[in-house]
Amino acid sequence: GEDVEQSLFLSVREGDSSVINCTYTDSSSTYLYWYKQEPGAGLQLLTYIFSNMDMKQDQRLTVLLNKKDKHLSLRIADTQTGDSAIYFCAESSAGTYKYIFGTGTRLKVLA
Amino acid sequence: DTGVSQDPRHKITKRGQNVTFRCDPISEHNRLYWYRQTLGQGPEFLTYFQNEAQLEKSRLLSDRFSAERPKGSFSTLEIQRTEQGDSAMYLCASSLGPQETQYFGPGTRLLVL
Numbered sequence: 001g002e003d004v005e006q007s008l009f010l011s012v013r014e015g016d017s018s019v020i021n022c023t024y025t026d027s028s029s030t031y032l033y034w035y036k037q038e039p040g041a042g043l044q045l046l047t048y049i050f051s052n053m054d055m056k057q058d059q060r061l062t063v064l065l066n067k068k069d070k071h072l073s074l075r076i077a078d079t080q081t082g083d084s085a086i087y088f089c090a091e092s093s094a095g096t097y098k099y100i101f102g103t104g105t106r107l108k109v110l111a
Numbered sequence: 112d113t114g115v116s117q118d119p120r121h122k123i124t125k126r127g128q129n130v131t132f133r134c135d136p137i138s139e140h141n142r143l144y145w146y147r148q149t150l151g152q153g154p155e156f157l158t159y160f161q162n163e164a165q166l167e168k169s170r171l172l173s174d175r176f177s178a179e180r181p182k183g184s185f186s187t188l189e190i191q192r193t194e195q196g197d198s199a200m201y202l203c204a205s206s207l208g209p210q211e212t213q214y215f216g217p218g219t220r221l222l223v224l
Contacts (some may be wrong), residue, residue: 004153017131030210042115042202043154043215088153096167097209098144 004091006102012108018076020105022089025070027092032065032101034074037086046074046087076107084109113137115216117203123222125191131189132219136205144188144213145178147171148200157201159208160186193223 004024012018023075024032025050035043049056049072056063062075070090086106090099116135124130136143141162146154157176158168162183172178174197180186190197200220204213 026174031212035215039171040220042117043204045214048212056200090149091180092210096159097142098145098156098167099154099204099213101155103151108175108195 004100004102006087006089006090006105008103009108011105011108011110012079014079016079016087018083018107018109020076020087020089020101020107022072022074023070024072024089024091026091026093026100027067027070028094030094030101031092032063032072033036033090033092034061034063035088035090035101037088037104043088050100079107079109081109081111083107087100115203115205115214117201117216117219119219120217121130121220121222123185123224125186125224126195128193129189129191130193131187131199131204132221132222134186134188134205134216136184136186136203137214140205140207140214141183142206142209142211142213143180144204144206145186146202146204148218149198154202157188179189190221193221195223197221198223 033048034046060077085105090101144159145157148154160180195199200218202218204215
């Protein structure tokens, strides 16, 4: 069945790069997404990548997609304390386009 | 603000009571989704609408749950005879069309005592 997995925690120092990883199972997913959630808040769309792309860069964010291994990563350059949050990857299920989310990676940025 | 809005933001209720949540999608978005998020987990799909038609319901959506989108604009999610296990954040999202990006509202946090 469909499943999306992420590591639970990541801690980095301010100014370093953060890399958050995700694996998914549905090879027919057309889009893959990264959302950010701050405490008590809804989900904020960060970026997305179409499944026929390998990489997408958007300011401090770089998304890498390895379709063969069904592996997705989000790199945040020059990580700031304001980047501390939970990051979810999600795949778009073919047909209904509902999203299947991972359990989220809690990023803690140390000053 | 033209984002997705949800009301109320917080709801505390006693077990056995009925609750209703409202979602107003982004204008002209014809797809509307409901998700549920429990503590420490990612959001899980509940149901979605294409205009006023409810096209899929997750098996998570028991008979106590009902959702409507009567005019293809706002949607309501009702939970009857609430149970403590219903305590969660209920998230609504909308998209312009089937393959378009979903934009999420701030969520309604439900606590059942």
